[in-house]
Amino acid sequence: MNCKGVIVAIILLLGACTPEPKTTKEDTGNLDSLFVAFYDFQKKINPIEATKAGIDTFNDTIVNYISDSHQEYLRESYISFLSELEKYPMSELTKEDALSARVMEWDCRMKLEGLNNSIVTMASPIYNLPSFELMPLFQIQSLHLYVAQLAGGTSVQPFVTQEDYANWQHRLEDYLQFLDTSMEHMREGMEKEIVLPKVLTLKMLPQIKAFLDVPLEENLFYQPVLNFPETIDEDVRASLKSDYERMITEKILPKYQELHQFLEQEYLPACRDTDGLSALPNGRETYNYLIRLHTTTKMTAEDIHALGKQEVERITGEMEKVKEELGFKGELKDFFIEVRNKKELMPFNDPAEVLEHFNGIHERLSLELDSVFNLRPKAGFHVKRTEAFREASASAEYVPGSKDAKRPGTFYVPIPNAKSYNVVHDEALFLHEALFLHEAIPGHHYQLSLQQENKKLPEFLHPENMGVFVEGWALYAESLGKELGLYEDPYQYFGMLSMEMHRAIRLVVDTGIHAMGWTREEAIAYSLAHEAESEEGIIAEVERYMATPGQALSYKMGQLKILELRNKAKMELGPKFDIREFHDQVLGYGSLPLMLLEEKINSWIASYK
Structure with missing residues (x-):
């Protein structure tokens, strides 16, 4: 489905969930549907996270998250989700639903603000960290490193069935497209003087070179076909070995050679000698x-x-x-x-x-x-x-x-x-x-x-x-x-x-x-x-x-806020304070922005008093 088609599908789904002004059990179900739609959206925009969670629907996909079309899709989607959330007054929701809705609202607003920034783009598939549209590759926590980790066959990418092996090949096709887009954007960054510090680019060169200087059998991308599970037949193994060898020699290695040459000969000479983000246009605001x-x-x-x-x-x-x-x-x-x-x-x-x-x-x-x-x-x-x-x-x-x-x-x-x-x-x-x-x-x-x-x-x-x-x-x-x-x-x-x-x-x-x-x-x-x-x-x-x-x-x-809240609860509750219950409160509702965690703990303290 193209970008506009996906947006239309989400809007239609959300439109079917419009509640009456007053919250009822039926309305809560509609809010639940909105939460489900938001989670489906999260999985689609970050399929590697879905794989980490054991969800196999997107095991054949890597999103080209720095592409212009994807960024526009994200922007319109976050606006749409915020619009839907406005139909549910927080004061009329249960305490639990209101907390979930506020986390969702915070996430949408922050991501939307990032998309409107001239340097940041959006969360990459690596630990949900923000990425930079014109500086998409770097020496740590970068997609080219994470894909290599998945390629070895011992991480979260499954290699159990023939379909798993085919899924990885499809995922690599998306990855190659991402590398092409990365080089295009980095060239644009060179024109706009939005480039990496030279020392970071130097650290990337041996990372890429490591894949070019090893025999095929030692290449990480070849390892899955050297460690087949017993459930895969011999004739299928032979076919997969041939497919993987062709993928590596005809696509992966030539692309890595192109990337290494680009980084060394074009990008490195244009890199900056400064170190901080504030040295870039709009850097301090970013x-x-x-x-x-x-x-x-x-x-x-x-x-x-x-x-x-x-x-x-x-x-x-x-x-x-x-x-x-x-x-x-x-x-x-x-x-x-x-x-x-x-x-x-x-x-x-x-x-x-x-x-x-x-x-x-x-x-x-x-x-x-x-x-x-x-x-x-x-x-x-x-x-x-x-x-x-x-x-x-x-x-x-x-x-x-x-x-x-x-x-x-x-x-x-x-x-x-x-x-x-x-x-x-x-x-x-x-x-x-x-x-x-x-x-x-x-x-x-x-x-x-x-x-x-x-x-x-x-x-x-x-x-x-x-x-x-x-x-x-x-x-x-x-x-x-x-x-x-x-x-x-x-x-x-x-x-x-x-x-x-x-x-x-x-x-x-x-x-x-x-x-x-x-x-x-x-x-x-x-x-x-x-x-x-x-x-x-x-x-x-x-x-x-x-x-x-x-x-x-x-x-x-984060640590200082949790310690602050623990000390506050201990002081105000005195002998009623139980460290196990405090930990239940902190761990019992997933990851929260600190202001929402503080509100939650304050409410728990007040319930005792």
Whole structure:
């Protein structure tokens, strides 16, 4: 169906749901239909997210989300949904429906504002992050990296049936079209001087080159036909192998060769030497929008910058206490080096030992979960080593299981070198307990699994789509270590402080780069002065902030709001306060903008009083 046809279909569907002025049971059903229509729309515009959720309807599709026709479709659709929402006065809805409607309204308004911006386009298929119309590719969290992850056959893209293998081929055809559009838009960006920093483009070149310099059998796009399930017949296997070889040699590799040549010979010479978004036309206004989008607050860059420095100072004081407890006599910066190079914190000889250590943390905290949580997800959970092709530059991450809980959630751990794990990688041993709490349990695995398993929620609230809540909860989860029987080792508690410091520094550095005129080098120097991170890790992080402005603010802003609400509830409820009930309230309604979360918790407190 063409773009206009889809718009007409949605308008017809929404038009059939028009309610009477007063809300009745029948009207609630109509509102439910609107929620269903909005979720169907979300799946269509982000089919990879649908695949992640275990929905196979769109497994053969990648949306060319930077195309002009798609952006116009989005713009008209969001306007239409907002128009329909106006037919349901919030005061006449149930508390639950009103909250859902307000989340939907917030999402539509923010996305519409982004579409009307001259730099931002809309959420890409990667973690629902905003993308840039004229800068669609970058060195981290970019579609070309995520497609490579799917291509290996061990991620969320299914390779079980012959249809699955065919679906992936169709999806790759869409991907190739996206790469063509990307190069067209990047050439337009060169004319308008809206281009990436040169240092980021340099990081992309080896990523693309890696696919051109390996034999066919080692190419990630060929791996699915080297690992057929037993259910696929031999004659079908032979045919699929031939199809995949032809697809790779005649389409994928030539396109990657074209992309590499474009980036190296055309784009790189036109790239800018500046680092922040404010150096671009309309850049500061765009960054202000991204702050609102990622934090769901009205705080300014200056406010967040000052808050970040305040948090850095507070956490530094806590780190000093741990240093003194351990009897270290030097400066805190020297203690960072001591921790990073301490032999006792490098006990691993092979990757299996690293995974076993994380599983041990899981077993220990499981003994205390009932004292802190009522809610438990149905989805299973396992720890897995990050795939080799992206391990060297990857961070630990969580990938949710499917909505039906048949596919477990996965905590991916990169282990490029187990013996020097503590020195060269940012997921060092002294960070393990806090890292597990954040990425796994009770962080992302609990929150995201409970969200998509909650049948009381409209389905549009099931996906991972509100970073300030998702990441804010995960950072808050790190603070629960002592309540869950962890952080008995001072080094592990120092690790928690280190991870919190890392997120506090982000408030300073992200705003510094994009609003205060900081250079990449100034941001690196500030980070090195205040945390135990390796220089290699800090450089990668700073370049991440350069590529995804504002996203790094979400962690700390969300955590601080949850801590604020917990302290308020504890103070006002006194002996009636139950941490398990508080967590029920936070986790029981999916991801919320912070102002709606605050209203919800305040209402819960008032119900007791």
